[in-house]
Amino acid sequence: MSINKNIRHADKNLDQSIKLLLNIKDSHISFSKEAVAKRKVRGHMATVFTGFLSYDPPRCPHCGLTSVNRHSFKKTMIQLLPYQEVPTYLELYKQRFYCKDCHHTFTAETYYVQKHCSIAQSLKFAIAVDLKKKISMKEIAKRYYVSTKTVERVLDAFFVETRLKLNYLPKHLLIDEFKGTKDCPGAMCFIISDADTGKIFDILDDRRNFKLKAYFMRFTWKARKQVRHVVMDMNAAYDKVIKEVFPKAMISIDRFHIIQQLTRALNKQRIQAMKRLNKNNAQARKDYRKFKKYWRTILKKNAKLNYTSRKQFPLFQKKYLVESEVVDYLLSIDSDLRVCYEVYQDLLITFDAKDFKIFFELIETLPATLPTEFKKSVKYLTKHKKAVINSLQYPYSNGKLEGKNNLIKVIKRIAFGFRTFRHLRRRVMVQQSLFTII
Numbered sequence: 244m245s246i247n248k249n250i251r252h253a254d255k256n257l258d259q260s261i262k263l264l265l266n267i268k269d270s271h272i273s274f275s276k277e278a279v280a281k282r283k284v285r286g287h288m289a290t291v292f293t294g295f296l297s298y299d300p301p302r303c304p305h306c307g308l309t310s311v312n313r314h315s316f317k318k319t320m321i322q323l324l325p326y327q328e329v330p331t332y333l334e335l336y337k338q339r340f341y342c343k344d345c346h347h348t349f350t351a352e353t354y355y356v357q358k359h360c361s362i363a364q365s366l367k368f369a370i371a372v373d374l375k376k377k378i379s380m381k382e383i384a385k386r387y388y389v390s391t392k393t394v395e396r397v398l399d400a401f402f403v404e405t406r407l408k409l410n411y412l413p414k415h416l417l418i419d420e421f422k423g424t425k426d427c428p429g430a431m432c433f434i435i436s437d438a439d440t441g442k443i444f445d446i447l448d449d450r451r452n453f454k455l456k457a458y459f460m461r462f463t464w465k466a467r468k469q470v471r472h473v474v475m476d477m478n479a480a481y482d483k484v485i486k487e488v489f490p491k492a493m494i495s496i497d498r499f500h501i502i503q504q505l506t507r508a509l510n511k512q513r514i515q516a517m518k519r520l521n522k523n524n525a526q527a528r529k530d531y532r533k534f535k536k537y538w539r540t541i542l543k544k545n546a547k548l549n550y551t552s553r554k555q556f557p558l559f560q561k562k563y564l565v566e567s568e569v570v571d572y573l574l575s576i577d578s579d580l581r582v583c584y585e586v587y588q589d590l591l592i593t594f595d596a597k598d599f600k601i602f603f604e605l606i607e608t609l610p611a612t613l614p615t616e617f618k619k620s621v622k623y624l625t626k627h628k629k630a631v632i633n634s635l636q637y638p639y640s641n642g643k644l645e646g647k648n649n650l651i652k653v654i655k656r657i658a659f660g661f662r663t664f665r666h667l668r669r670r671v672m673v674q675q676s677l678f679t680i681i
């Protein structure tokens with residue numbers, strides 16, 4: 244490739260300024276008067292710096308002899324960090340060399356950009372730093388005008404996995420699952436975190452029991468014995484495997500999930516009540532809309548309802564009501580819902596008081612008038628009686644609860660859109676500072 248004479252004629256002052264601006268410390272790169280231009284690159288208006296890279300002919304890398312001459316130039320486009328939010332490139336003409344002895348040609352090199360790479364090291368580093376933040380891969384790609392593939396490559400190249408120490412496991416574990424990527428063999432991923440610090444310990448691509456067993460069995464007997472408490476989701480069938488791998492561990496259910504079991508049961512009854520309404524009746528249609536709109540009010544704990552201040556409720560003809568009156572009205576429509584509601588509230592109160600004795604007494608002596616479906620959902624808790632009692636007796640699962648649920652939300656957000664589990668895991672581990680930057 245021929246090179247414009249003007250470009251090859253370096254301008255000392257400008258050369259220094261541009262190198263200062265672009266943070267180039269390689270004296271073999273030079274800039275001339277016509278070094279900066281605005282032009283379209285890959286469909287975007289960009290700032291393009293044009294320079295050249297040249298130095299005295301080195302020894303031939305193929306035969307080791309000094310019979311090397313300067314040859315033509317090779318034009319390369321190197322993407323830099325965007326400057327003032329405009330994509331920025333370095334159009335670098337690299338000196339080619341020719342060996343008279345072995346007839347090989349080769350290209351001049353610089354630390355500023357890796358061989359065969361069109362992205363500056365500084366840009367890659369900026370991407371690596373952003374990978375540690377709570378932003379999606381797509382967002383990072385957009386920010387630097389690169390493809391998500393490039394972001395993935397940085398994720399692969401810039402971080403090294405800290406080797407798992409097999410002689411340590413957190414004393415209190417939180418385990419959960421979340422929807423995985425397409426290549427996950429069990430469709431769901433498994434997440435292990437430390438209940439005390441709220442930090443992620445590891446993420447696995449498979450939640451099936453035999454896989455979990457194989458994973459945990461790699462740890463030393465001493466490490467597994469240290470695990471004293473495992474907190475998990477009620478519907479998860481991990482009891483057996485946990486007892487096998489952690490001989491001293493007690494299982495408890497995430498308190499959030501116990502409450503969720505109750506709220507879901509009541510919510511279903513509200514929907515049943517709506518279905519029972521006669522759609523041909525104008526008043527019933529209005530009630531239907533009220534049930535639909537005030538679902539959250541029905542689920543509220545009694546103690547949190549407002550009994551004093553009046554305000555307008557849109558579906559109540561703009562009458563001034565207190566919140567408790569809205570609930571009273573809705574419960575007056577459907578007697579089934581009313582019985583369920585009373586049981587629900589009683590259970591919440593005893594649960595909050597951590598009075599597991601009365602909590603289970605209530606469940607065992609449910610009123611005969613209670614709808615079967617609701618009864619079944621509530622009775623389900625007795626299947627996990629011991630784990631429910633454990634969760635009421637040991638306070639930390641509650642304390643870390645919010646943090647944990649937020650963490651999983653964050654993971655779901657940053658894990659969104661990954662095609663492979665390997666990248667998903669790397670990203671989460673990088674974000675959690677569990678992988679170190681190279």
Ligand SMILES: [Zn+2]
Binds near residue numbers: 304343347
């Ligand atoms: Zn040679």
